[in-house]
Amino acid sequence: MRLDSLVPAAILAVLSLACQKAVIAPKPAxxxxxxxxxxxxxxxxxxxxxxxxxxxxxDPEVMKILSPKQxxxxxxxxxxxxxxxxxxxxxxxxxxxLLGYWVTDIMRARAxxxxxxxxxxxxxxxxGLRANLPAGQLKVSDIYGVMPFENELVTIEMTGQEVMxxxxxxxxxRGSEPSSGVKLVLSGTVDKPDFLMTWDDGTAIRxxxxxxxxxxxxxxxxxxxxxxxxxxxxxxxxxVSMRQMLLDACAELAKAGKPLAxxxxxxxxxxxxxxxxxxEHKLGH
Amino acid sequence: MERRHFLASMAAAAAAAQLPLxxxxxxPASRITLLHTNDTHSHIEPFGPGNGQASGKxxxxxxxTMVKQLRAAIPNLLLLDAGDTFQGTPYFNQYKGxxxxxxxxxxxxxxxxxxxxxxxxxxxxxxxxMEFAKFPFLNCNFDCKGAPALAxxxxxxxIKEFPGFKVGLTGVGVDFKGLVSAENHKGVDWxxxxxxxxxxxxxxxxxEKVDLVVLLSHMGYDxxxxxxxxxxxxxxxxxxxxxxxxxxxxxLDQPTKIQQDRGETHIFQVxxxxxxxGRMDFAMIKSQVRAASGRPISVMASA
Numbered sequence: 001m002r003l004d005s006l007v008p009a010a011i012l013a014v015l016s017l018a019c020q021k022a023v024i025a026p027k028p029a030x031x032x033x034x035x036x037x038x039x040x041x042x043x044x045x046x047x048x049x050x051x052x053x054x055x056x057x058x059d060p061e062v063m064k065i066l067s068p069k070q071x072x073x074x075x076x077x078x079x080x081x082x083x084x085x086x087x088x089x090x091x092x093x094x095x096x097x098l099l100g101y102w103v104t105d106i107m108r109a110r111a112x113x114x115x116x117x118x119x120x121x122x123x124x125x126x127x128g129l130r131a132n133l134p135a136g137q138l139k140v141s142d143i144y145g146v147m148p149f150e151n152e153l154v155t156i157e158m159t160g161q162e163v164m165x166x167x168x169x170x171x172x173x174r175g176s177e178p179s180s181g182v183k184l185v186l187s188g189t190v191d192k193p194d195f196l197m198t199w200d201d202g203t204a205i206r207x208x209x210x211x212x213x214x215x216x217x218x219x220x221x222x223x224x225x226x227x228x229x230x231x232x233x234x235x236x237x238x239x240v241s242m243r244q245m246l247l248d249a250c251a252e253l254a255k256a257g258k259p260l261a262x263x264x265x266x267x268x269x270x271x272x273x274x275x276x277x278x279x280e281h282k283l284g285h
Numbered sequence: 286m287e288r289r290h291f292l293a294s295m296a297a298a299a300a301a302a303q304l305p306l307x308x309x310x311x312x313p314a315s316r317i318t319l320l321h322t323n324d325t326h327s328h329i330e331p332f333g334p335g336n337g338q339a340s341g342k343x344x345x346x347x348x349x350t351m352v353k354q355l356r357a358a359i360p361n362l363l364l365l366d367a368g369d370t371f372q373g374t375p376y377f378n379q380y381k382g383x384x385x386x387x388x389x390x391x392x393x394x395x396x397x398x399x400x401x402x403x404x405x406x407x408x409x410x411x412x413x414x415m416e417f418a419k420f421p422f423l424n425c426n427f428d429c430k431g432a433p434a435l436a437x438x439x440x441x442x443x444i445k446e447f448p449g450f451k452v453g454l455t456g457v458g459v460d461f462k463g464l465v466s467a468e469n470h471k472g473v474d475w476x477x478x479x480x481x482x483x484x485x486x487x488x489x490x491x492x493e494k495v496d497l498v499v500l501l502s503h504m505g506y507d508x509x510x511x512x513x514x515x516x517x518x519x520x521x522x523x524x525x526x527x528x529x530x531x532x533x534x535x536x537l538d539q540p541t542k543i544q545q546d547r548g549e550t551h552i553f554q555v556x557x558x559x560x561x562x563g564r565m566d567f568a569m570i571k572s573q574v575r576a577a578s579g580r581p582i583s584v585m586a587s588a
Contacts, residue, residue, distance in 0.1 A: 055587050
């Protein structure tokens with residue numbers, strides 16, 4: 001090797017060492033002469049100038065504990081469920097919450113199966129659905145993403161009026177909260193909106209009729225966006241976790257060789273202007 | 286030489302080794318670095334692809350390496366968390382928070398506080414998970430008369446001693462109303478944090494005479510109203526130097542400074558999910574904060 005090629009290398013080494021050192025301990029911050037010139041107490045511009053991250057790698061001590069748990073998690077949570085070609089989304093800026101429609105449809109069907117009688121209405125809160133379902137093959141972890149909470153399916157009895165109140169409150173408090181069993185058309189103006197609601201077969205909701213309703217223990221016991229649900233009578237805690245209910249529904253589809261299809265649009269018809277007003281708590285009632 | 290003087294001289298040596306400082310009093314500055322996280326929500330692994338800005342960031346194993354590097358370089362350092370360790374990934378569903386606290390102990394957390402989601406499985410399950418934590422949980426605004434086992438596990442405040450100075454730490458949590466079901470916080474009542482903090486801050490400042498007061502707050506940064514949040518606390522309870530915040534998942538680029546009757550309060554919060562590690566640095570001369578700085582450090586993969 002030629003000597004002159006070594007020299008620059010040595011210089012480079014010194015330079016790179018200097019650079020590295022500069023990263024670890026940058027030039028001390030000057031004492032603020034500005035503050036002194038104003039004759040006040042001396043100020044230090046920088047409180048601490050040492051310490052910089054050299055590399056971002058996994059700590060082997062943490063990985064020793066984590067690796068076996070990671071394998072356990074993967075074994076369960078990477079298990080395939082059914083296909084979901086379109087994905088299911090909560091909807092943004094007033095788009096319909098198709099994921100919420102699907103979840104509440106399943107709540108209604110499952111509650112009906114458990115009770116052995118028709119369940120006319122189901123409702124949950126969109127805040128409790130923590131993720132969208134991606135398009136493609138669903139995994140167990142996707143359902144955990146949607147429903148991480150340990151909430152249970154609960155049935156209650158409500159009047160037709162209370163059902164309409166629940167939907168109205170969902171709109172006034174959160175823009176809308178997803179439900180199954182009722183069709184809604186919102187019209188009129190921001191100051192004077194008109195809430196038109198029927199059962200999903202088009203028949204009228206009689207304010208005084210009593211119906212069975214499915215919801216979650218969270219909303220029945222104290223969630224704050226839909227107070228009408230807290231008025232429910234004769235509560236029955238099914239013992240079925242909301243998450244297990246969704247996992248079961250996906251497993252059933254997979255068994256039947258069917259994909260998870262998105263529910264039809266048009267359950268809630270809310271004009272954009274009225275939705276925006278509701279989100280800003282400006283919708284009259 | 287008296288121990289106190291010896292420690293003071295050690296502090297002087299340590300400070301001098303870091304960077305030359307001077308005050309008109311000629312006293313050396315005491316320095317401390319606070320590293321912190323909030324609302325990690327069981328994000329034990331880094332965020333996977335498809336998570337926007339967070340993709341590939343976070344993860345406790347990497348956070349641990351970063352903390353170890355900083356600990357090796359900085360003599361006076363505390364690692365803190367502002368609550369909501371629980372809920373958010375299958376790790377929580379599977380291990381009920383035990384793994385989170387076990388790993389936090391391994392990483393070397395000095396203290397944490399409780400957020401609303403830490404009550405998601407009720408008080409008994411929280412206590413079970415806390416068995417895995419080798420660090421104290423700070424809270425002064427939960428009345429645990431009806432939950433004596435939890436009362437035993439919570440500390441209203443602690444003091445950490447460093448060569449030549451003392452740091453007082455306390456914690457506050459958000460109102461359970463509308464966030465935690467009555468069943469899940471059975472036996473635990475909420476007290477307004479300003480009311481609960483006043484005697485604690487008075488004790489730390491005027492009786493224990495600590496040099497720096499740090500609050501771990503799970504109140505939220507800005508609740509856009511009259512509700513007590515991190516932006517309201519400094520003026521309501523003067524004498525807090527640093528608020529390490531959580532709950533609102535607020536990404537701040539630098540601490541927010543608020544003037545109060547006893548000085549300045551530096552409020553910081555670094556988003557959520559362990560995407561960032563917060564860092565606040567304080568330099569004190571004679572129990573007075575003379576300089577403070579802070580920034581988030583992105584928890585990312587080596588290039």
